[in-house]
Amino acid sequence: MKLLNRLIFCMLLIVISCKTQPIKKTGIIPQPNEVNYQDGTFTIAEKTTIVIENSKQSLLIASKLNAFLAKNFDLNLKTKTEPQLNAIQLLVTKKETEKEGYQLDITKTGIVITGNSYQGLFYGLQTLKQMLTPKTLITKPSLNFVNIKDAPEFGWRGMMLDVSRHFLTKDSVKKVIDILAMHKMNKFHWHLVDGIGWRIQIDKYPELTKKGAWRKVKENSTPWENFETTYKDSQGEVYGGFYTKDDIKEIVAYAAERYIDVIPEIEMPGHSEAALQCYPELSCDGLGISGVYCAGNDQSFEFLQNIISEVVPLFPYEYVHIGGDEVGKDSWLRCEKCKKRMNDEDLQDGEELQSYFVTRMEKFIYTQGKKLIGWDEILEGGLPERATVMSWRGFEGGIEAANAGHDVVMSPGFPLYFDHNQGKSEYEPPSWGGYNNLLSVYNFYPIPDDITADKKHHILGAQANLWTEQIKTLSHIEYMMLPRIAALSEALWTSPSQKNEQDFIKRIDIHFDRLTALKYNFAGSAVSPEYKVTYDKTSKEFVLELKNELEIYDLKYTLDGIAPTTSAETYSKPIRFSTPIELYAQAFRKDEPIGFPLKKMFSTGFSEKCKVTYTNPYSESYNGGGDQALFNNKFANARGDDPNWQGLPKKDFEVTIDLGESNKLSYIGLNFFQHIDATSVMLPTEVTIAVSEDGTTYETVFNQALRSIKSRAPIIKRIEAKFTAHNVSFVKITAKNRGKLPEWHIRKGDAWVFIDEISMK
Incomplete structure (x- = not known):
């Protein structure tokens, strides 16, 4: 009897311990819309089977699951088509509604993933994979009982990758697609064509890749300055690359296996220097190559229609992107052919001529069974009735288009340009534009209040854009995507009622381990x-x-x-x-x-008694915060738009600082800025620092001529004066301005000097 009681007691302890076993929440991103955990666990073991229906898609998804289990847990499960206990069942209901939705159930008999389509099934698998990673938390494939019901809030969840400015290899493009897939993103906008590189094989126009895909590399010049196409085997340094049609098919198929639609962008009518240097007859007559196709020349339309005819069969998704942004219209307004076109079509200005161009191309694209999508500039002059707008210059273009009954993809520069910085540190890698931090992406919502209630359905979703002016490698691309793509995935997948910023932060911490295990180069900017x-x-x-x-x-x-x-x-x-x-x-x-x-x-040497006198006043546009800006303990970063820089054009920087009291000093330092690539700000040619006890007699403690630095990258130059400690009441600092920009500079005009934060000790 005692033995029996002891056995019963032990069994009760086991039951109690099972029931009180903590639930392992493994940080699913994006957050599912309904999650209910229960007590108990199911462990995947060698005898567990994968049960599928007899179809190619189910078999492919099962193979991805098996590959994951083999890599992470050394398991190689058998796949069967008959119902089993102790199984992972992959089912498809083929519902017409919420096709991307899925349900995931884990019970004592196994795991059941039910997709409303194969795409939904694939997303259920992504959730399961996240529940089984990272291995720092999950050492064996043991999962809590749970019921998850999930479907995305928006149907367009994407990212644009620019491969024109800097080419990315085929395998690297696949790795970008992998990152999108693990976050349940479903659109890959591929910016294949722009002014400085043509990246897609076109049989009818072979020069586009023989020459248009390659450019001369010029010393101290960015690719888009003095841009010149060339041939791969030309003398000197040559940069470029392109995708063959077979490459395109392979990548599109790779994306399709991950339920990602690929949208090609063939830029027109602007941003077309590469194409027009190969076929200059399509530029406006007598005006050089402006980078804009001649809208008065029917050969321009024939050329682009022939290209679209070759592009369409490579991309099964319904959209073709035509760009349409930042079209310089000056050449059109001076071109006799374009002026004749405007007269013949009764067009009043360049915007209406652009509308004519876009509308004519939209009609052709429609005959090819595709829809036209373009940046929000295609609204100018009137929008073709079937066109879809991608709004990048804020929300305004998207609001206008949606309220007019057009479909819209929101992709505003803030916060969805992933080529912008995500942190404020001076150690951040090169970037372009402003500052888009992680939580600004997380809190993004693509439907503005200004869209009327009956038009909100026209907002298809949103996408991030990753331009590559400053980005040359896959590692840098990963850094700019991660973890921001995780934040965007939740912004677009999860219902606003289910989003919780603090919970996301807890899950992103777990996600960092996942990204580490996958050897992705993710940014730690947010921490x-x-x-x-x-x-x-x-x-x-x-x-x-x-x-x-x-x-x-x-x-x-x-x-x-x-x-x-x-x-x-x-x-x-x-x-x-x-x-x-x-x-x-x-x-x-x-x-x-x-x-x-x-x-x-x-520093602490500056008090409220401190006064600064400027020989030459700073610019009100670049005041750094006023007279106290030089000693407010706010340091500027390596960006010309940082508000902490104080600047003045053409004249020297000369200040006298009355400290208000005597200080024993042995060090004075300050920063200067230069960024040839983006500004007219240059380092001074000479810096002098002098100190005084009485304000009359000064001792020079630093004087140095600064050599010219022709680097295009941003530079913060630290000037430091170290001297024998003595009492100082006044400090005088002079920095010689160049006056005019040197001949080798990419700009003309006055040079600026930017100064920041004087430190003393």
Whole structure:
């Protein structure tokens, strides 16, 4: 009896322990719309089978599941078509509604994924794979009982990749598609054609890839300056590449296996320098190659229609993108053929001529069984009735188009241009444009309130755009996509009522382990430390606050400029200081650094008594924050649009700083900026720093001529004067402006000097 009681007691303990076993939430992204966990677990083992219907699509999805289990858990499951216990069943209901939806059930008898279509089944598999990763949390394929019912909020969930500016190999394109697929994205907009590179084989016009796919590389010039097509075997450095039709078919098929539609973009009527350098007869007569097809020449339309006729059979999805953005119309307005076209068609201006061009191409594309989609400039002059608009210049174009009854894909520069920076650190890799952080992407919603209720269905969804002016490698592409594509996937998949920013942050932490396991180069920008400094007049102390965007992970720091380790001080409250500090802060995750460090010297020698006198006033457009900007402990980043830069054109920077009291100093430093690629800002030619106790007699502690740096990349030049410590009440700083930009500069006119943050100790 005692033995029996002991056995019963042990069994009760086992039951109790099973029922109280914590549920392992493995951070599914995007968040499913309905999730219900229950007590209990099911473990996938060698004897588990995969049960499918007898179809090619089911077999393909089953093979992907088996490959995943083999790689991650050394399991090789048998696939059967008859019902089984202890099985992973892959079922398809073929519902007409919510075709991308699925249901996932895990019970004691196994796993059942039911897709409303094969696409839904595929998405159910992505959810299962995420539940089984990362292996830091899931050491064996044991899963909690759960019921998930899920379907996407929007049907267009995509990303555009520009391969014209910088070519990406076929295998690298596939890896981009893999990233989209794991996040349940379903559209890949492939920017194959632009002004500086033609990337798709066209049999009727072989020069497009023999010559248009290659460009001369010119010293100290970006690809789009003095752009010149050439041949692959030309002398000198040549850059380029293109996809054969077989390459295109292979990539389209690869995407189709992952239920991603590929939308080709054949740019017209502007951004066409590469094509027009190959076929200059299609430019406006006597006006050189402007990069815009002559709208008065019927051969332009014949050329583009022949190209579209070859493109259409390669891409089964219903859309062809024609670009249509940033069309320079000056050549049209000076061209006799274009003026005749405008007269014959009763067109009043360049916008109406553009509308004529787009409408004529839309009619042809429609005869090929496709729909035209273009950037929101195609609204100018009137939109063809069947055209779809991709709104990139904000929401306005999309609102106008939707309210007029046109389908719209939202893709505004903020926050969906993934070529923009995602962090504020000076260590971020090269980027283009502004600042689109992770949570701005997460909180994006594609339907503005200004769209009338009966027109909201015209918003198909949204997509990110990744232009590659500054991006040359797959690793850099991954960095710009991740983790922002995860945020966008949830913004477009998950119902707004089910979204929760704080829960997303917890799941993105788990997702980082997934991305690490897959060896993706993801950005840690959202967890890199940021700072804010204020001055407490009561205590006469400076107050330094640290945080990161997601407000997770330990921020370790030192105040002596030495890199922090795990044993360094952990930030827990504002740091108060009354003497200068050299902050070095770093986020740590699982005892390893993540993201970029924050390294700044914060001064204390400037008080409210401090006064600055300018010999030459700074520009009001670039005031940096006014007279106190030079010592407000706010450092500018390596961008010309950072509001903390103080700038002036043509004249020298000359300031005298009255500290208001004597300070024992041995160091003075400040930053200057240069970015030839994007601005007229150049480093000064000479910098002088002098100090004085009485304001009359000055001692020069630094004087240096600065050599010219022709690099196109942004530069922050740190100037540092180190001298024997003595009492200082006045500081005088002079930086010689070049006056005029040098001949080798890409611009003409006045040079600017940009200055930021004077530090003293």
